[in-house]
Amino acid sequence: xxxxxxxxxxxxxxxxxxxxxxxxxxxxxxxxxxxxxxxxxxxxxxxxxxxxxxxxxxxxxxxxxxxxxxxxxxxxxxxxxxxxxxxxxxxxxxxxxxxxxxxxxxxxxxxxxxxxxxxxxxxxxxxxxxxxxxxxxxxxxxxxxxxxxxxxxxxxxxxxxxxxxxxxxxxxxxxxxxxxxxxxxxxxxxxxxxxxxxxxxxxxxxxxxxxxxxxxxxxxxxxxxxxxxxxxxxxxxxxxxxxxxxxxxxxxxxxxxxxxxxxxxxxxxxxxxxxxxxxxxxxxxxxxxxxxxxxxxxxxxxxxxxxxxxxxxxxxxxxxxxxxxxxxxxxxxxxxxxxxxxxxxxxxxxxxxxxxxxxxxxxxxxxxxxxxxxxxxxxxxxxxxxxx
Amino acid sequence: xxxxxxxxxxxxxxxxxxxxxxxxxxxxxxxxxxxxxxxxxxxxxxxxxxxxxxxxxxxxxxxxxxxxxxxxxxxxxxxxxxxxxxxxxxxxxxxxxxxxxxxxxxxxxxxxxxxxxxxxxxxxxxxxxxxxxxxxxxxxxxxxxxxxxxxxxxxxxxxxxxxxxxxxxxxxxxxxxxxxxxxxxxxxxxxxxxxxxxxxxxxxxxxxxxxxxxxxxxxxxxxxxxxxxxxxxxxxxxxxxxxxxxxxxxxxxxxxxxxxxxxxxxxxxxxxxxxxxxxx
Numbered sequence: 001x002x003x004x005x006x007x008x009x010x011x012x013x014x015x016x017x018x019x020x021x022x023x024x025x026x027x028x029x030x031x032x033x034x035x036x037x038x039x040x041x042x043x044x045x046x047x048x049x050x051x052x053x054x055x056x057x058x059x060x061x062x063x064x065x066x067x068x069x070x071x072x073x074x075x076x077x078x079x080x081x082x083x084x085x086x087x088x089x090x091x092x093x094x095x096x097x098x099x100x101x102x103x104x105x106x107x108x109x110x111x112x113x114x115x116x117x118x119x120x121x122x123x124x125x126x127x128x129x130x131x132x133x134x135x136x137x138x139x140x141x142x143x144x145x146x147x148x149x150x151x152x153x154x155x156x157x158x159x160x161x162x163x164x165x166x167x168x169x170x171x172x173x174x175x176x177x178x179x180x181x182x183x184x185x186x187x188x189x190x191x192x193x194x195x196x197x198x199x200x201x202x203x204x205x206x207x208x209x210x211x212x213x214x215x216x217x218x219x220x221x222x223x224x225x226x227x228x229x230x231x232x233x234x235x236x237x238x239x240x241x242x243x244x245x246x247x248x249x250x251x252x253x254x255x256x257x258x259x260x261x262x263x264x265x266x267x268x269x270x271x272x273x274x275x276x277x278x279x280x281x282x283x284x285x286x287x288x289x290x291x292x293x294x295x296x297x298x299x300x301x302x303x304x305x306x307x308x309x310x311x312x313x314x315x316x317x318x319x320x321x322x323x324x325x326x327x328x329x330x331x332x333x334x335x336x337x338x339x340x341x342x343x344x345x346x347x348x349x350x351x352x353x354x355x356x357x358x359x360x361x362x363x364x365x366x367x368x369x370x371x372x373x374x375x376x377x378x379x380x381x382x383x384x385x386x387x388x
Numbered sequence: 389x390x391x392x393x394x395x396x397x398x399x400x401x402x403x404x405x406x407x408x409x410x411x412x413x414x415x416x417x418x419x420x421x422x423x424x425x426x427x428x429x430x431x432x433x434x435x436x437x438x439x440x441x442x443x444x445x446x447x448x449x450x451x452x453x454x455x456x457x458x459x460x461x462x463x464x465x466x467x468x469x470x471x472x473x474x475x476x477x478x479x480x481x482x483x484x485x486x487x488x489x490x491x492x493x494x495x496x497x498x499x500x501x502x503x504x505x506x507x508x509x510x511x512x513x514x515x516x517x518x519x520x521x522x523x524x525x526x527x528x529x530x531x532x533x534x535x536x537x538x539x540x541x542x543x544x545x546x547x548x549x550x551x552x553x554x555x556x557x558x559x560x561x562x563x564x565x566x567x568x569x570x571x572x573x574x575x576x577x578x579x580x581x582x583x584x585x586x587x588x589x590x591x592x593x594x595x596x597x598x599x600x601x602x603x604x605x606x607x608x609x610x611x612x613x614x615x616x617x618x619x620x621x622x623x624x625x626x627x628x629x630x631x632x633x634x635x636x637x638x639x640x641x642x643x644x645x646x647x648x649x650x651x652x653x654x655x656x657x658x659x660x661x662x663x664x665x666x667x668x
Contacts, residue, residue: 006510008539008586009493015577015590075575075595082555082574093578094554179552181652182584335586336668338510 005339014331014343017351019069021327022359024173024195025202025320026066029363031170032203034059034107034162036230041114042159050223051211051230053376056111058210059203061366063104068359072350092179096172103165110158113151117143118375133373170199177326184259185266185330190248194322197244201237202319204230208312210367212305218377224301231294231308238291238315242284245322262337270332270340275325283318287311461563464629465543465602465613466636466645469662472536472623474499474523478615479515485603485614492589494600495540495615500666501526502533508666537667538624540615541566541587541600542648542656549579549588549599558597564657565604570596584649602626 037055040048048055071077084101087094112119120143123134143151174195177186208230215222252263267275290311293299299307333340346352370376474497482488482495497513511523513536526534543566544550550558550566557573560566568579573596580588580597591598603613607626611617616624627636645659649668660667 006498006512009496009512010580010586010589013492013580013589015580070576073576075590076573079555079572079574082557082572086556086572088554088556090551091554091578092552093576097554176578180582181548182582182649331581335584336510 006336007334007339007341008336011334011336012341014328014341016327016331017073017343018324018328018345018353018356019073019351019359021320021323022069022356023066023073024176024327025323026062026069026359026363027173028170028195028199028202028319028323029206030059030063030066030103030203031166031196031199032201032205033062033207034166034203035200036204036207036233038159038163038166040159041110041155042163045229047225047229050226051207053114053374054211054214055203055207056107056114057370057374057376058207058363058367060107060111061363061370063100063107064366065359065363067100068362069356072355072359092172092176096176099165099169099172103162103169106158106162106165110155110162113155113158115374116151117148167196171196173199177330180330182335183330184252184257185263185333186326188248188252190244191326194241194244194248197237198241198319198322201234201241201315204234204237205312205315205319208234208308209316212309212312214371221302222305224304227301227305227308228294231291231304231311234308234312234315235288235291235294238284238287238318241319241322242280242288245279259337262333265340266329266333271325271329274321275329279318279321279325283314283321287314287318290314461628462630463543463563463565463602463607463657464627464636464640465540465658466625466639467538467540467658467660468623468625468639468643469535469537469660469667471621472497472538473621474513474536475620476513476516477618477620478538478624479513481614481618482600483515485606486601487593488598489592492591492598494587494598495538498537498539498667499523500533500535500537500664501531502664502666503530504532505530533664535662536623537660537663538615539585539587540658541602542585542654542658543602545655545657546653548582548584548652548654549597552578552582554578561604563607565602565607566599567601567604568597568599570594570598573597584652584654 033055036048037052037059039045040052041056071080074080083094083097087097089095116138119134119138120141123131123138126134171192174192177183177195178188178191181187208227211230212222212227249263249267252260287310290307293304293307328343331341332343345356347354349355476497479493479495479497486494488494499511499513501509501511503509509526514522543564545564547558547560547566550560553559554576555572555574557569558566558579559569575590575595575597577590577597580590583599588597588599590596603611603615606613613624613626616626625636625639627634629637629640631637632641639661640659643661645661646663647656647659
């Protein structure tokens with residue numbers, strides 16, 4: 001006769017809600033998109049030039065809202081600055097604040113330097129309020145040829161420095177969960193690595209989707225070489241991320257420790273849809289095959305763009321599902337390891353579905369606004385008219 | 389003609405160049421201004437906090453806890469499952485003493501029933517006077533062994549909840565009590581997740597983390613924790629471990645005791661007598 005279920009009386013409260021799912025998701029997008037931009041500005045991967053500015057700007061837009069889910073989750077958001085004013089050196093969450101601050105500083109300086117020539121040029125050429133706006137953005141600092149050369153070196157340095165910082169940022173989110181030693185679903189050594197690799201995958205996927213959609217909206221065709229390269233990178237990161245995820249669970253199953261029973265039940269009964277169907281089948285296996293098109297040179301660019309875009313969209317779903325399964329899944333079983341609890345996201349409220357949708361929408365709206373203010377496209381982003 | 393670069397910093401030529409000295413001066417002035425503004429902002433943010441802390445004598449340990457004695461006392465809690473009868477009076481006393489909201493628990497009592505077929509059933513003991521639910525009745529002929537296990541915060545020496553708190557809101561008092569500064573807690577829930585015993589919760593009234601304090605406020609007045617006070621059979625024992633003459637010291641010296649989830653290395657100060665490995 002199997003043991004009857006029992007849940008510790010405080011466990012029915014699922015403390016970390018959908019907002020804590022969004023937090024690592026947005027952090028991953030921030031890091032992933034930045035790394036793509038760094039491949040161009042730091043490592044001079046010319047093929048990524050069409051999306052370099054978009055990647056950098058997207059990273060900034062997502063980073064501006066990366067902590068918003070945390071604020072919405074906090075029961076006392078008015079005390080949020082306690083994390084940086086009186087931080088605890090032993091707390092992963094407190095140290096994250098500093099990593100995030102360093103990243104934001106680095107990103108802001110780099111993006112300002114990248115767009116500085118355009119900003120200065122607009123400050124000189126525009127009139128009225130626009131002139132004032134661009135003058136403010138330029139910080140009233142002119143630019144010379146020598147200055148441009150210095151800027152280029154600084155941009156490269158920041159891009160190269162930014163790669164480890166971005167990796168630290170995304171891996172660190174995984175460490176937040178890894179640090180909870182009483183939870184067998186979270187406390188695995190692979191957790192930070194999985195978060196890091198899937199962050200890269202999500203960043204690349206977001207760029208593929210954004211680039212294709214923006215090009216379609218502008219009535220131009222995306223640069224085929226660029227899309228193809230991004231899709232190839234995405235395939236590699238997807239393969240590594242999914243392999244690590246499966247290795248992690250495979251290791252737990254093979255080890256069959258005392259808590260494997262509860263993990264197995266969690267996967268079979270409580271995460272069957274979000275893990276088995278969404279994360280593995282729809283989010284991993286389908287895009288794995290779709291992205292293979294990027295490796296076939298005879299594939300028509302337009303068809304490859306459609307397949308790549310679809311696959312990238314599915315990878316974004318996969319990474320979100322992975323965050324969901326980690327964050328929520330880790331709270332669905334009681335610390336008694338004898339029972340499970342239920343969690344359903346409410347529609348309304350600070351931690352509801354609508355609020356989550358707004359949080360996801362805000363970076364995109366900011367990106368749209370940024371695209372109207374800054375020259376994300378300099379003519380090299382597209383190859384030819386879509387209608388040619 | 390001056391050499392220039394495009395937005396990406398690669399070779400092209402520009403017509404509107406400033407003189408190099410002007411540019412360097414402009415850049416230096418700009419950097420100096422940025423440094424001044426940054427340092428000013430940091431000072432304005434941090435200095436008031438530091439000075440306020442100094443005035444109040446606040447530290448990570450808080451000013452609420454002064455040593456109760458000249459020497460630093462060491463407190464401990466013993467749960468004797470051989471004595472507990474599952475009366476639930478401790479639960480009601482804790483709720484009243486500490487204004488614990490409905491649906492949350494600073495302490496609870498589990499009933500373990502080991503059946504003859506080897507399976508184990510665990511149930512939650514209702515609070516005394518609470519008529520919402522009752523323990524399921526079990527056929528005594530099927531039972532090999534049964535006992536009650538009161539649970540509460542373990543006040544670990546290496547408390548994971550304390551470790552992960554980002555703001556020092558969770559802290560250890562000089563006497564070794566794991567406490568929460570509700571004025572500093574941001575309600576992130578990290579400590580709730582980190583506690584492997586399920587002892588913490590977010591208080592729905594205050595929006596801050598909450599848990600058993602071993603009734604620190606009562607101990608400071610020289611009283612026992614409320615649950616210890618009302619237990620009719622002495623199943624909960626609280627006292628000083630550094631005093632060999634205290635009742636808890638004598639009991640721990642006499643009977644074997646265990647801590648929960650010992651493999652996690654949290655080193656709990658709440659000890660249990662008479663439990664089996666099924667109790668986690």
